[in-house]
Amino acid sequence: FIVQMIKHFLILSTLLLLGCNKTIEKKKISAPVNKEKQTFLKSAYFDEERIKNDKYDVKYNGNWSSYSELELYYSYNKSKKHELIPYSLIMVEKHKNYDYCDNVFSNLLEFYSEIELSDFYNGEKSSLVKYLKNIELLNKHQRDYAIYFLELGAKNKNTGCISYLEMINRYGLGIDKNLKKADSLIAIFEKITALESKNIK
Secondary structure (H helix, E strand, O other): OHHHHHHHHHHHHHHHHHHHHHHHHHHHHHOOOOHHHHHHHOOOOOOHHHHHHHHHHHHHHOOHHHHHHHHHHHHHOHHHHHHHHHHHHHHHHHOOOHHHHHHHHHHHHHHHHOOOHHHOOOOOHHHHHHHHHHHHHOOHHHHHHHHHHHHHHHHOOOHHHHHHHHHHHHHOOOOOOOHHHHHHHHHHHHHHHHHHHHHHO
């Protein structure tokens, strides 16, 4: 009798376990797979500790090589790319490194429009104009904020910012067309690049 009870108990336990496993499997199958989340959680190229060190060095020391590593890391992890924005801002606002003003502009434009430079740019100026046209997708406050960093960079001889501003003014991208300002920006750009090439020699 006891042996029979043990057999019944074992059979019942086995059936219950199998039933539970099938229920869990069904739940797993029926749960929708969030591919965006999986991509977000997956990191490539650098380990977490290295990225934390880079973030620390940018925040407290304005370290350009650490910032470059962050740029590279986020180029491999596009779903997290918006995380670069505060570090671009730190380089400009905290450490007064105006060479990064065009980075801030690009980060903001991509963040607000959800369109990447790589979707347009092929090395030709015309493709860059098409990309910059996306500034028209921003509302006035977003546009003014992004352009503020171009103005700040241009004032501090950032050739990337000068080039962007020239195109924005020449083609009236998000602002009124201003050929006079565009021409003056071209003259400034040429003067700076001529000086830079002379210094290299």
